[in-house]
Amino acid sequence: MSRPGFVLEVDDRTPPLIVHNxxxxxxxxxxxxxxxxxxxxxxxxxxxxxxxxxxALLNPIESEPLPELLRPGMRLTIAFDDISLPxxxxxxxxxxxxxxxxxxELAAQAGVDDVELISANALHRRLTPNELRDIVGERVFRxxxxxxxxYNFDAEDRDNLTHLGQTRHGEDVEISKRxxxxxxxxxxxxxxxxxxxxxxxTSIGLASYKSLKHHHNSHTMIHSRSFMDHKASKxxxxxxxxxxxLTEHVKVFQIETxxxxxxxxxxxxxxxxxxxxxxxxxxxxxxxxxxxxxxAPPKLRHKIFTDVRAxxxxxxxxxxxxxxxxxxxxxxxxxxxxxxxxGQADVGVIGVPYLGPYNVxxxxxxxxxxxxxxxxxxxxxxGNPIVRKDGALILYHPVPYEFSQLHHPSYVDxxxxxxxxxxxxxxxxxxxxxxxxxxxxxxxxxxxxxxxHGVHPFYMWYWISHCLDHCGDVVWVGANRKTVERMxxxxxxxxxxxxxxxxxxxxxxxxxxxxxxxxxxxxDVR
Amino acid sequence: MMLALExxxxxxxxxxxxxxxxxxxxxxxxxxxxLRLVTIDEPKAERQGxxxxxxxxxxxxxxxxxMVTGSTKLYFSAVVSMPFVPGHEIVGExxxxxxDLPKGTRVVMDSVLTCAARGVxxxxxxxxxxTNRCDRITVGHVAxxxxxxxxxxxxxxxxxxxxxxxxxxxxxxDGMSDERAVLxxxxxxxxxxxLRAQVQPxxxxxxxxxxxxxxxxxxxxxELTQAGRIxxxxxxxxxxxxxxxxxxxxxxxxDEVFRGVRxxxxxxxxxxxxxxxxxxxxxxxxxxxxxxxxxxxDTVLRVTKAGGRVVLSGMPxxxxxxxxVWFRELEVTGTYASAxxxxxxxxxxxxxxxxxxxAPLDGIVGxxxxxxxxxxxxxHAHSAGRLGTVKVAFDVRAS
Ligand SMILES: [Zn+2]
Ligand SMILES: [Zn+2]
Numbered sequence: 001m002s003r004p005g006f007v008l009e010v011d012d013r014t015p016p017l018i019v020h021n022x023x024x025x026x027x028x029x030x031x032x033x034x035x036x037x038x039x040x041x042x043x044x045x046x047x048x049x050x051x052x053x054x055x056a057l058l059n060p061i062e063s064e065p066l067p068e069l070l071r072p073g074m075r076l077t078i079a080f081d082d083i084s085l086p087x088x089x090x091x092x093x094x095x096x097x098x099x100x101x102x103x104x105e106l107a108a109q110a111g112v113d114d115v116e117l118i119s120a121n122a123l124h125r126r127l128t129p130n131e132l133r134d135i136v137g138e139r140v141f142r143x144x145x146x147x148x149x150x151y152n153f154d155a156e157d158r159d160n161l162t163h164l165g166q167t168r169h170g171e172d173v174e175i176s177k178r179x180x181x182x183x184x185x186x187x188x189x190x191x192x193x194x195x196x197x198x199x200x201x202t203s204i205g206l207a208s209y210k211s212l213k214h215h216h217n218s219h220t221m222i223h224s225r226s227f228m229d230h231k232a233s234k235x236x237x238x239x240x241x242x243x244x245x246l247t248e249h250v251k252v253f254q255i256e257t258x259x260x261x262x263x264x265x266x267x268x269x270x271x272x273x274x275x276x277x278x279x280x281x282x283x284x285x286x287x288x289x290x291x292x293x294x295x296a297p298p299k300l301r302h303k304i305f306t307d308v309r310a311x312x313x314x315x316x317x318x319x320x321x322x323x324x325x326x327x328x329x330x331x332x333x334x335x336x337x338x339x340x341x342x343g344q345a346d347v348g349v350i351g352v353p354y355l356g357p358y359n360v361x362x363x364x365x366x367x368x369x370x371x372x373x374x375x376x377x378x379x380x381x382x383g384n385p386i387v388r389k390d391g392a393l394i395l396y397h398p399v400p401y402e403f404s405q406l407h408h409p410s411y412v413d414x415x416x417x418x419x420x421x422x423x424x425x426x427x428x429x430x431x432x433x434x435x436x437x438x439x440x441x442x443x444x445x446x447x448x449x450x451x452x453h454g455v456h457p458f459y460m461w462y463w464i465s466h467c468l469d470h471c472g473d474v475v476w477v478g479a480n481r482k483t484v485e486r487m488x489x490x491x492x493x494x495x496x497x498x499x500x501x502x503x504x505x506x507x508x509x510x511x512x513x514x515x516x517x518x519x520x521x522x523x524d525v526r
Numbered sequence: 527m528m529l530a531l532e533x534x535x536x537x538x539x540x541x542x543x544x545x546x547x548x549x550x551x552x553x554x555x556x557x558x559x560x561l562r563l564v565t566i567d568e569p570k571a572e573r574q575g576x577x578x579x580x581x582x583x584x585x586x587x588x589x590x591x592x593m594v595t596g597s598t599k600l601y602f603s604a605v606v607s608m609p610f611v612p613g614h615e616i617v618g619e620x621x622x623x624x625x626d627l628p629k630g631t632r633v634v635m636d637s638v639l640t641c642a643a644r645g646v647x648x649x650x651x652x653x654x655x656x657t658n659r660c661d662r663i664t665v666g667h668v669a670x671x672x673x674x675x676x677x678x679x680x681x682x683x684x685x686x687x688x689x690x691x692x693x694x695x696x697x698x699x700d701g702m703s704d705e706r707a708v709l710x711x712x713x714x715x716x717x718x719x720x721l722r723a724q725v726q727p728x729x730x731x732x733x734x735x736x737x738x739x740x741x742x743x744x745x746x747x748x749e750l751t752q753a754g755r756i757x758x759x760x761x762x763x764x765x766x767x768x769x770x771x772x773x774x775x776x777x778x779x780x781d782e783v784f785r786g787v788r789x790x791x792x793x794x795x796x797x798x799x800x801x802x803x804x805x806x807x808x809x810x811x812x813x814x815x816x817x818x819x820x821x822x823x824d825t826v827l828r829v830t831k832a833g834g835r836v837v838l839s840g841m842p843x844x845x846x847x848x849x850x851v852w853f854r855e856l857e858v859t860g861t862y863a864s865a866x867x868x869x870x871x872x873x874x875x876x877x878x879x880x881x882x883x884x885a886p887l888d889g890i891v892g893x894x895x896x897x898x899x900x901x902x903x904x905x906h907a908h909s910a911g912r913l914g915t916v917k918v919a920f921d922v923r924a925s
Contacts, residue, residue, distance in 0.1 A: 413789045441794050
């Protein structure tokens, strides 16, 4: 049986604690009294996954069973979450493969032969054929990909977009034409964090820049508290309004799956455990791993990490109408991730790991590192941020000057050109966003190569705007001074130095909360 | 007799200097330098229209450094007469009446020694006002030499006395400081380059290099044309700051040119397979090379859009890859010195004097040295960009 999340107060018996630090980790001794927030242990997994899927499709929530929605001659489109989920990628078979296979089987039985499968990548990069295959599995891939019936969504393919109308707030809803003109749109989701799923699946995943810019902007994102709580997130409010317009036009059958926190297995299983409970074997493998990583050349270290595949157990699968399905999903996600934390701290500490949604099979560039720490983990709260207003945030990541020209070409320019001029989200939005969004070269690379859309680094930066606004100080431990300074932050060599640097604003004995993740957690700050 | 720095022919030393290249300051102004401080006879100003000038400040130009370090092409050797006193960026005081200019007038000098100065029938270039294209620079009653500062008979700015012809002189307005006036000659060159660039309203321009030539060209482009975005390639912090002050819309580091130009023009960026060189499809409308190195020329040729214009300002190195000129149908044009009649219908020097009066040029002359400290002066000029200096000058009166 799993144990709930846990808050530990560091005392003199507390051993050094693991802190994720890019492609490696540190053992850090925290000041006495530091509150350490541990994620709950993995929830028990559903034993018979295929049976659970069948059950969800045949007994959906507020919807006819899937077989009743299928008939010969119809146009069926199956859209699925792209490679940004789950993190790290899961061991085969991917849960999406199992769901898609089940849906296709029912479609075949009903005589549906017009089927297309779309990776709902919005402005993310296209997936390579291998990456598509990893998600949908060999059989589906071979049946659909060669005929062009399994493909990436292309938000810049004007001919294949449909404008469905505007929300009551004047927001444009423009999505994949194929999806818009389908008799049934089945969405296959993987929910790792509470931010995803719901109306975000279709009305963001299949939408164009014209549509996305209504909520992916600095104003909306600064007012989203937090993304993990769709009722408090302006971005989600907008997506929900768009979802209403979308569902007026298209029948959507939403399938959402939730996964357990069972991420690190095998020799790195110790990352999954609480340090003071490490067995001798855990300690040995921790030391061995630490030594091996320190000795490994950067390329090998990178490969060791990109090759990590997580176990994950399925904790639930729900299908039917979007909103009630998503309610169930959130319940499950929160059960897995929520940890109650009493009060805010003067200082928050977060280790930024090697992987985020936008650097799968790639490198984590400085902007993505900032986004992981300050967008993703900082925003992983419900109620209030773990840090008090104007408190300090201390992050761990080496933040090397390293970019993938293949995946993130506009990031390099954003870093060199935009951040050199301003780090203020609203300023850069006004001055640079349009240029980047419409740059023909980025569009070309997005459409034909494997590049994130030109505007994507802006979204990453907007995502951290709430953190920028909220925290008085941001200090990175062990980071490249130049990259961090370019982003408007400071770097310190040790935690002690970082605490010294922020002492002018939080004092010499601040309260400290350390978010011990991953595995992922949501701090429920009361 | 007068004190002067003299450039003297010494093939062995010249080649030795060339061998160490322009890379090692100190060595090039050491014993191998083909330059010496000497006391020599003053030049004579006996003919009609000629007068003596006592230099006040005399700038050190890139071409002077090229001469000292031996990096200047031998092409040049046919149009100079040895030994000579270098120095062609001069502000000085007339020691004689010179036609309509009375003795005591502060003057700056267009250093090109044209038909008028040589007392010969004007050539085609001179007749049309393109005095910098004069074909008679080796004949007449003055020794061969394309400019004052490269001619045996005239003296040069790096000495206590120089002679000049009325056709070369422009009076300096009373209110203008010597530090600004000494910049008029290089500014005139920049005016010429900017007008040669024929920038149409709104066109994008790249200026590669942020030494004096690049910075002044940026200034002239901003002042005299309706250029749209001007991107300047600058290496050092002070250069970046000045480039912006002089009108650059963007400043990029040398290793960021492809990225920066691609961004600002929405071009496509290609990488060649083998050499690893890069290439833009699209790019700036006009590029000005103000460095002269192979690298800089290669770069400007590769970031200029098809049918665009590339202006080579300053003496280009050899070995640049010209395939973009062919493949992209580029117009490549050179600019040398400045003309008596520029496309705007005026002498470049007049326009330059106006610019010198109003542009933000305070502090541009960042160091002044007496002649006898010439080794330090040249070393400083050689590392000027790194040291945050734009122009180093000799303070001739203090010598
Ligand atoms: Zn010169
Ligand atoms: Zn002539």
